[in-house]
Amino acid sequence: MPRFSVIVPVHKVQGFLRECLDSALSQSFADIEVIAVDDASPDHSGRIIDEYAARDSRLVPLHHTDNLGVGRSRNDGAERATGDYLLFLDGDDTIAPGSLEALDTRLKQDGDPDILYFDHVRTYWWDTTEKSLFGELLASAGTDVFAITDRPEFLKLFAMTSNRVYRRDFYQDNGFLFDDGIYEDALVSYKTMLTATRISCTDRVCLQYRQRRSGASTRSPGREHFVIFEQYSKLFAFLGGKEHLDALRPQIFERAASHILFCLNNPDRIPLPLRREFLNRAVKWYRAHAPAGFVPTAELRPLAHGGYLRMRLAERYQAAQRNAAKRRRKVRQAWSGRAKSAFYRFQLRRPVDPNLAVYAAYWDRGMLCNPAAIYRKARELAPHIRGVWVVRKSDADRVPAGVEYVIPGTKRYWKAMARAKYLVNNVNFANTVIKRPGTIHVQTHHGTPLKKMGIDQQRYPASTNGMSFRKLLDRVDRWDFSISANPHSSEVWERVYPSSFRQLESGYPRNDVYFTAGAAGVDAARAALGITPRQTAILYAPTMRDYQKGYVPRIDLARVCRELGPDFVLLTRVHYFHAGDDTIQELHDQGLIIDVSRHPSVEELCLAADALVTDYSSIMFDYANLDRPIVIHADDWPVYRASRGVYFDLLSGTPGETPGPVSTSDAQLIDIFRGGSWRGTRSSELRAAFRTRFCTYDDGRAAERVVRRVFLGEPGLIPVTPLADRTPAPSPAEITGRSLVPAPGEPTDREAVSR
Structure with missing residues (x-):
């Protein structure tokens, strides 16, 4: 029989549930059971519960087939409990480290009272904590064990569920039950307090009570x-x-x-x-x-x-x-100008155009990424929707012929922003854009998060550059839909962007091409880059470093190219913040690399490549859809992790975290390719686990799901094709039937040409 039964009702808390369960299961006092009750949660909470139960026998999973409410969930957990004491913990709250050990000590000291009250702190999305108002009152009890009739001042304690433990026999013998609906905790709180004959208190802070910005029933x-x-x-x-x-x-x-x-x-x-x-x-x-x-x-x-x-x-x-x-x-x-302000206000008074959609990507850099894939699919499935792109003047010449666009700050821009029913972006529109009733904002994002995002960045100031998180959340409040490519992203988006948007688990539209391009698309992408059929193309795509200014090479590209030889070709794509770097340009001019930093389509580059080398860029999650080798080159992982923050250990070698071989030096990277481990059995195993975790919804129909749900208003989503049944575009080697590395004695491309 465990000492504590921690009962966790779970409904729509996927972004917080792991932290909650970890806080209980990692306690120094291990004699516990955690009863997690999935109240037919429509998100990934039930899957998370089962995942934890599979690796820790102390977690007891219960699943409701229908949503019965938090009261019934707590009742079912209490009925199943076998511990000496019950602790009700909401799925978005946490137990402070060392709390259960301290509570056990105090309970023994007090002779196992009916109820032991403890203190709590409130935690807020802006990364601050606030002491409760009850610390002094709890401390005033000292070591007394009393009934409420003896100390009526304790009626002032916060009438919540999670700031006390109940002796299970006391709780069950008196038939306490939570009602349906909200405020059920206040009723049980007072009834138990008024019934108990032996109450004790400690001013130790044991509960970290999350004050959510949105999503809590009491804030609806x-x-x-x-x-x-x-x-x-x-x-x-x-x-x-x-x-x-x-x-x-x-x-x-x-x-x-x-x-x-x-x-x-x-x-x-x-x-x-x-x-x-x-x-x-x-x-x-x-x-x-x-x-x-x-x-x-x-x-x-x-x-x-x-x-x-x-x-x-x-x-x-x-x-x-x-x-x-x-x-x-x-x-x-x-507004900086009265005329512009007046024009926009005038347009805002005009009717919303139900057939107008405005698209933007990467701070108006052009027709790119997920918004571009949605735009193209909308032209096919919803031709009545007129799509207009927001494009900076400096990038206007890159807009394809026949695509309508507006320049930011112009009258045409403000008119479109004021009148459009649909606004689609992979970042946020400007603060000055007003969300009109009846309009629909779609946030597509532009990558699966490895690095900390949203309000999680508050602890990593090197990555924020003075960002106002309150303004960020004002922008987030305009979202109606947030697109997700996998459950990991869904959990993170919900937690780091606390608002009332709906998760659209459609997959990333930009990744559809990996399943629709076919051999012809692969050949065309390689031919456009001048890659011969016999060459092994490596796409090297590092990300930027928040802790550094400008482009700082992470590998010696010249050395790598020389030692790998002419049968390998290195496609180098530095982060777009650093495109045009003189060092990269010089290597390109020397013919050592192909600089693709300004290439308009990263998807075509992925199709052309036999393998990907990256560090912390989200391109790894997209490229994994092609089921081709991925190598992580991360020479500064400890510094990056400390300065930027990450959600999992990319270099751990654990299946589902590391997508392939890892190098931390030029020599290791060269050896991975020359020795063949980049495409070996271990590499394939790691990649398979990585794809299972992060390629969940990408099956070639993501854009269609978005268009049908958002523009056509169809309920539900097209079912996702199972991973095992998907057929990505063939690798270049599969198309040509060549070996990825020439066999001993086989002529290289240059030798073959010279003959």
Whole structure:
């Protein structure tokens, strides 16, 4: 029998669940069981639970076939529990390190009380923590073990589920159960506190309570918050006939009424159109349950006297003042010219064009990446949608013939931005773009995340360049859809971009070509680059370093080319921030490499290459779809990981983390290719595991899924073809039937030409 049963109700918390489970399973006190209850979560939470259960027998997975609610999930977990004590932990919260060991020590010291309360901190998306208001109160208990009738001041404790442990026999013998709906934790909190005869407290912070920016049920405004009246009515029904608790009624009532008033004044719970109705219900509840002789505080007078009109007039005046100041500030910041501002405001008053889509990619660098693939598929499947690209003036000459585009800052640009129903981008549109009701913003992203992204970057200032995370999230709030290529991305996007967008697990549209190009596409890509059929082409595509300025070579390209010989050709594509570097250009001019840094299509380069060499670039995840060798050259991994932050150990050699052989020096890289390990059995095994994890949804139909869901409004998504049934474009060697490296005595390309 374990000492603790940690019960975790799980629903739509995929971005936080791993941290939650890790916090429990990695505790120094190991005598626990973790009961994770998947409440028919529509995301990847259920898969994560099973993954943890497969590697740690202490995790007990329970799966609901229907969504039954958090109350039922906690009840099912408590019924299954076998531990001495129950700890209810929400799937987006964590247990502080060392907490269970400290709690076990204190429980033994206090003779195993019915309830042991502990302290918590709130954690916020902007990477700060806030102490609770109850540390001093908890500390004041000292080593006392008491009933609430002896220490009624403890009724002030935060009525939540996760800031205490319950002795299981006490909890089950008294038949405590959570109700359906929200505020169920307050009802159980008070009922257990009022029933317990032996309570103890510690001011140790054991719970890290996540204050989510979005997604929490208590931060979703609507009529479901009216259930608070029912929950607190049940509490007072519970008090009926318990004369020994009569002296506590005024304090319990004050706590309940304050909670109701807090909800009334919180627009995240009670929106303005429902406030009058909610207040009327609150006044009726107040009058029905107020103890005889109860004197309301100034805070509770609106409930006692029903002063809705007076309250609303004061609130409206204050809100009008705040909104006016906000509008003035926003206009001053957003617009540098009155004429431009006036023109955009005029266009915003005109109807939204239901057949207009605006596309952009890489900060308006041209028709590229996922947006380009969506644009092309929309022209095929939704020809009634007129697509317009936002392109910088300096890149306008690269726009294909027949593609409509606008230059940022022009009248045509502001008109398109104001009128378009659909806005598609792989980064964010400018802060000045206003999200109109009825418009649909699609965030396609431009890579699977290895490095830290979004609000996770707050701990890595070298990567942010003074970024305002609040402004970032203002931009994120415009998203309606966020495209994902794999479950890993879905988990990360949900956590690092906390907002209300919907995950569109379609795969990356830009990767469709890897399944549609065929042999002809591979041959055409190689011919355009001047690669002969006998040559082995290596695409070298390193990423940028936030901790360095300018292009700093990570390998000696000249040496690598010389030692590999003429049967290998090195296609070098440095990050577009460094395109045009003199060193790369010089090597290109000498014929040692082919500089493809400015090539318009990275997808064509991947099709042309027999193998990829990269460091931390997301190109590895895309290239894996081709099932061709990948080599990681990472000479500065410790520095990169410390300065940028990463989500997994790329160099671990663990299947699913490392896609192929790893080098940290020029000599190792050369040996990988000359010795043949780049295409050996181990390389294939690592690549297979990597593809299974990160190529989940890429099957050649990603763009179609997006177009059908977003532009045509079709429900659901086309089923994904299983990985084993996909046929990527053949490798160049498969097409020609050649060996990737000439056999001993076989003439090289140059020798064959000379003969």
